Amino acid sequence: MTKFKSLLYRVLFGGFFFLFSQVFCFASSVNNDSLAVVHYYRTGISQFKIGDFEGAVEQYKNAIELGENIFGCYSRKLFSSSVNLGIAYKNLGEYDEAVSVYLEAERIVKENFGIDNPRLSFVYGNLGNIYKLKGDYVKSFEYQQAALRAFLVAPDKYDSQISITRSNIAEALYLLGDYEEAILSAFDALEDSNDNIKSFLYSLIARIYFQQSNYPETRKYYQESLSILTQAYGADSYDLGLEYINYSQLLLKIGDYDEAYRYTELAEDIIVKYFTKKSLQYSDIMLNYANYYLGRSSEASELTDFYEKRKADLKKALGYYQEALIAGSDVFSSVAFNDNPKPGEEISEIQMLEVINQKAGCLEALADLYLSGQDKGNAKESFELALSTTERATELIHQIRTGYVSEESQFFLSENQESTFIRAVGVCYKLYDLTNEFQFAEKGFSFAEKSKSASFLASVKDSRAKKFGGIPDSLLKREDYLKTNISNYKEMLFEENQNEDPDSARIELFNSKVFQLSEQYEQLVKVFEESFPNYYAFKYENKVVGVDQIQERISDRTAVIEYLIEEPTAQKSNGQVFKFVITPDELHFSKEVVDSTFVGNIESVYQFLTSSKYLFTGKGEYRKYALAAHELYNVLLSDEKQVLEDKDLVVIPDDKLAYLPFDALLSAPPDTTTMNFRTLPYLVKDYSISYTYSATLLYDYFNKEKVAKHDLLAFAPSYEGDDRDYTANAEYRGGLLPLPAVNKEVDFIHGYVNGDVFKDSLAQEFRFKELASDYDILHLAMHTIINDTLPMYSKLAFSKPYGAQLDDGWLNTNEIYSMDLNARMAVLSACNTGSGKLQKGEGVMSLARGFLYAGCPSIVMTLWEVEDESGAHIMKDFYKFLSKGKSKHEALRSAKLAHIANADPLKAHPHYWLGYVVVGNSDPLYKGKDIYFILIIFGVVVLLFVDQLYRKRKARD
Template identity: 25%
Template sequence: MKIRFLQHFALLASCLLLLPGKAPGEAFADTARVKALYDSVHAHYKNDYPGTIFFLDSIQRYTLSRCAVNEYFLALKWAMQCAQDHHQLDQLHHYLDVGQEALAGLEHDLGPAKQGLEADLKAFWASYYFKIASYQKAIRAHEELIEALKRKDSLTVRDRELIARSCQYLGTIQKLRGDYQDAIPYFWASLDYVKEMWASYEAMGRIAFTYQQIGKCYEGMGNDRQALWYNNLAQESLKKAGHNYQEGADPGARLRLKKNLITTYNSIAAFYLAREDGAKALQYLEKSLSYHVKDDTYLKSTAHLLGEVHALAGRYDTALYYYQLALKEKTEDYGPRNYSTALTYMAIGQLYARQDGYEKAVCYYDTAIGILSTRPELLEALEEVDWNTIFAERALINVLGAKASALSESFQARQDSAYLREAWASSRAAIKLVEQLRIDYNSEEDKQFLLKDCYPIFETAMYAGYRLGPDRYPALFEIAEKSKALLLVDWHRNLNALQRANIPDSLLQLERLYKGDVSIIEGLIAEENSKAESNLEEIRNLYQKLASARKKYDGLMALFEEEYHLGGPAREKGYSGLLPFLQKKLLKKEQCLAEYFLGDEHLFVLTVDREAIHANHIPLDFPIADWARQFRSGIYDYHLSPAPTAELFRHTQNQYATYGWKLYQALVSPIKGHLRREVVIIPDGVLGYLPFEALLTEPASNLSGDFAAYPYLLKQHQVSYCYSASLLKAMKEKQYRSSGLLAFAPAFPRTRTAAALPIAMLRSEIDTLYYNIEEVKTIRSILKGGNIQTGPQASKQAFLDLAPRYKVIHIASHGILNDSVSSQSYIAFYGGEDRMAEHNLLVRDLYPLRLEAELVTLSACETGLGALRRGEGIISLARGFAYAGAKSILTTFWAVNDQSTTEVMGRFYRHLKKGESKDAALHRAKAEYISSQADPFEAHPFYWASYIVIGDMVPLYGRSWGWWIALGLLSGSLLYWFARRRRLGLEQKR
């Protein structure tokens, strides 16, 4: 290679001596001879790389010896393209070095062609960096190329083609990193440029490829419906592309089109493989194979997928044959260090793991790790991650997780703790990467899906750490925390950091506006994607707006970091000091925290009090999701039924008694010895839908209608909740200066007669509320003042204008849950006879708000419910208020009864005003409600268990000491009087 470079350099020097006096770009070459050489290139291009390069090098030497500069560069670009198409990366780098030297030496003699050659060379460098997985260099090179081309007065077809390719590369890099929301705008931008080149022979193939890449992003985000839809769009384009392929004449273009066809069919096959539909995957692989030829350089990806098809069917020997074929082809084409090669090593490891060959599996995983990281020893040492030593971060996380899982299985088979220690180290290394990669993601949705995908790794770490013993329990607590509500935690840390940084109010308002814009656009994208027929043009426009909004927000945060030394909130070391904070500052003597971690096979509970931390492992040998559903149905199905029959009542009563006791035995009984009277519960997964206080501490054998006598957990423990302990800490650290009560009680038109009202006058349908105005007036009376907005004054705009100023916010209205798109769940405000959506306070409307509320009470239906997102929790209206800055939220689990709500709320605020903590006030309100019912049926948990309180439980008001002082004075007076009488009596006796 060095000799060839020196030969080119010698010819270049000769050309520079001859060029003076010649017109720029003047050709000296024999065109007939050059044409004959190019005919030979065309004949060998597809399958004979060495032969093709031989003829291209001949053209370069000949044209350079004749000082035909433009023809020389044309042949050089052909050589670069050929090396790239055939994955000969060392030779691509050689030609890039030659081109760079030639461009520097001949720049004054190229004339108008110089700018185009510079762009082509930048494009090839960017492609080279991508192919060797140097992604940061690739990103910089592609961004510089796009910026340079966009500065031109007008774009040529070639310019548009280069921009389209760069956008595809940038999108692919973000996709590989798992930053899907950042990837999609690049793919849409690529499509815009490709569609401007409809006359291009390759356009349909590129369009198909781009649609498929967008589909892969949606697949990565867990949106299978959208992924399939884009795959179908890709297939429609593939049909046209296949027709063009048959008619095409240009061998280079045919080869690139073939690559698009094979890649797209293979990716659709991979989509079905991920859903374990091997038959469907094989259909698309057969279409892909129809474009292959003998010794095809693209066989490696198809062979890998064929291996997956056979592995899925249990044909392990055949699967191994195809994996080894893929490995051979990839190693020859890509060299020893490529993420695609690592994925095949990982697949072979998984193949052995399926057959219980865990030691062989680990060997293959280690090989993959060695490919993806140049310093694997730093990973398991939990050192700060140097991204320059890592290729394809998501792939590395997956391999580390697979290795940890295999080691854990080895331990269970052999009971050798050495395997357990290795599983612990590998899983923690993967979690460390997850944590740092999450920091670099811009999209909150991508951060959440990263955690969801990696949740099994957290479960492996929890199991390994638990089995290794109590000295690992503090680390287990940290791991459990890293798996929960991270977006909320980051957001509250960010708010706290902004408060401490002395940033001007005008800039803080701008930060709220920009962040709100990003969140709202993300919500609109989610809503559009949820439709049965999405509008492609609307989605494209929304992603353009999202890219622009993110750019503005990122620019402002960069200013904060530079001018006000504000670091990213996720970089705060918030976990290592969390446990000491809980034990020394947050938990009271009579209080403990119970944090649940719910995996696929294991349930762990970490119980923390001021002195100790305990861990319990509960095997998931029971259907916990079904038990939770049965428990909830037993509480509310009868009351919410349009036909509440006696038979339905008996069924739901038995259902509640059965599962209330079963869930207590499974979830609480194992940790009973560690519990204090007051318990802070950090739920996980479906446990977030459970009102723990309604669990039954004993079997309810006497199923009478006297619900006041049931053995509720409420009677033993005072319970509060939070999304995570880290969030609880962040909420507690907030310092607000707001004051006063703001309460809303909208009026709604009556749509049903009194006779048509159900047994429970509920707040889940938009109809007249009979008690909400009375409710807010009672609360104002209890708290000795406040701003209440009733009837027409209780509008959404009034809430948005007033809410940021108040300490206590109470909303007594209708709450409507949207199960499919949580961002469309809403609280209804006054709109007169107009039922238009703009009168509804959606979850996404809360994101731009910055509340300074110590307490938000959502006296409406189902405000604590929403879609469950693993790793983040339930995406509910309550969570939206936590996101907006509320330190605590009182919310509901199901459609609540209007009259009982008013009664419970009144009692809650009375105790709150007396200086009790929020959890104590709600606990007393529920207990008093149960004991005060003349009809014991109305002590049913349907009427009181829906209400839970989340967050910081600190009292809102100081205790009233007047009565205690008066009592003390009276007691002192009585003691003095008795003492005086006794002394007088003694004197009389004398």
């Protein structure tokens, strides 16, 4: 487990402990109680030194409890005991307790010494390392940066501590995957480091070179680290034992199995002298042995011999994985392969997750081996064990996510654990293919759902939870205040960094403000969770919508199609596309094996559709697009053509598919002998299509009845004379170009829907914020500025503010998140409103997400920069068909087909009309006029029938 080994596993925490024990000692006192406090503290030190961390915890707690009675809760005399208590908790793997203690130590420093005192560095450095062990590398990086800022208040006094902190920052960058910056930081930190720090940095540099596939440099720097440790501490030091673990993990990854086994044995000989067999360190030893047997190639001259040797190796590996699980848990002791530790039994969630994932992979490999030998009974049993083990891994991921407050941390977790959900779905497919049992298809869909937009779903749940969780308005207002200020400072920090000569003092100030406010926000969230159980229960419920629930809610004309993609890589030439097709009475679960051609086709179609040179499309480009679009159709939909006939499609894309409108796919082999965009067999000619981030969001959160007072609120700034210099984006440094057709667009719309329209200089941001919650339809026809670095700061450009206004005319995604909308539909007719950064496991981080979060269940958005005039006409037709009672996706499809039918050869190019898509609820907003005609006819028939009865009765009388 390479990335979790560092100075932090060293018992004395890289020298920090001695600093606390010597610099911040309690003063002697004649008072007996004071002497007792000192006695408890010193006894804690003694027990800590011999590795009795439980005893040390007890003594430090006694010192703190008695000290609070004598000196008060925030006395400076409690600081050393608090920090050392946190270190002892860390060594016991009790990370949440350690965090709580460090936060108390932080309060002590701030109460006694102020908010800029260097003593805070020790607290923040320790907190950063705890968050590293918890797997929250974003928070770890933030705390290490805060520690460095505090130390730099007195750089001469804390020279060695600054060196340690810089090395921790370099490691945090490595763990976040920023290898270029990490290696620069590591080499910078080397310049003023002692041997102890150098050994750590050499090990870190080796790990970075490994990630960059530079294996000679990897070996070189590991050997440098081992050499320093051997000379400095001897051949049996625990530092060396920990580094042997790291090195053997590297050797396993590059396939040097014999050497890896030797170093694992060396590590075990040392580790057992210092740690028990119930420790993370011993768990890592067992994990290395397991990975040795999993990975090594058995030598065999005959296939039967290979089969038996490989099976024996896999079973040995499983035995060691089980030992690793036992070592990584305080109470778990089962050696049975079908057992895993229960939630809460693990010492470290992130370490346990790695072991369980590896065990699941081993069980799947054993099942594959049985299947290749036609032993279907044992194959099924092993696949089922792999599935239950992977399910435990997904539960751990959810458990870890609940401990992360920041969205950035949740995104990082989603991206790095996406492979766990892909494995889960893959095992479900193998079981479904083997047994044809429907339960495995249902379970596969459940895993696919849990992999989709988990952080966004958590945010939506959090928003809903606050509405009925009993949280007082005063606390909610405090939360809004903190979130707003965090957002403002982050944006100022981003903009300052865009300047040619950024002001380092301003950057330092903004970083400090973001850190301090984020700390306050996290502590407020902790109050929510601990004091309001209803809020907590709803927020962290780990349920997704099931197949049967979807089938109950969709119409006979609807089919839901969800994808999960494992892209091919340099290490793995073939990828997989898993597909779930749900209709009211069927579930189809299938898999397509794809290679790099599949990804290439996605990129080819996207580049063709979004190219700014669409006016100059050549025959070769036309042919390339047409062939790629048809090949994508063959992979994604062709096998389901019969099931999907006469259906409306709800598509839940994955990975790069989120950038493509499925309308662009071609359902038949195209004729490429001539270039004719009007006659291509676009999918829009066969289906109405809408999209959603996940089925759970669509069917559990995106339903809404009309509650707004008014119908339409539309904005159309013209930008005439608008010289605003938005310097973060070079495209807009000369000001915003006018959009001549947007006035025409909103006038068209107003002809079909009653409401209020604000054009030109009246299209102000403050007015939108003031009015938006009162309207059923929001229509925004304007420029968009996309920020791929910080997606929450992508912006809608309203008119340049006039007068003394607080708003700046830029409505960013983060501000939209804080709104409370009653609209049933938002039409973002601005350019690129559906584009943005692709976040693995979350989807495209677009402006549209903000409107969904704010309560608007349906979004019409654009995937690229739509041409002004054609966009206006498509929107006109969209509202025309919408007003006749068509559903949103049907209305948009009809508008696109009308464009194709009426366009000249040039404007039939897909760039003009394909960019608009519907996301979320696509139900009609209005009853069509046809229904009223039917009701009138029905009424006339009823009247005629009654009249005939009356006449017959009168004739009899």
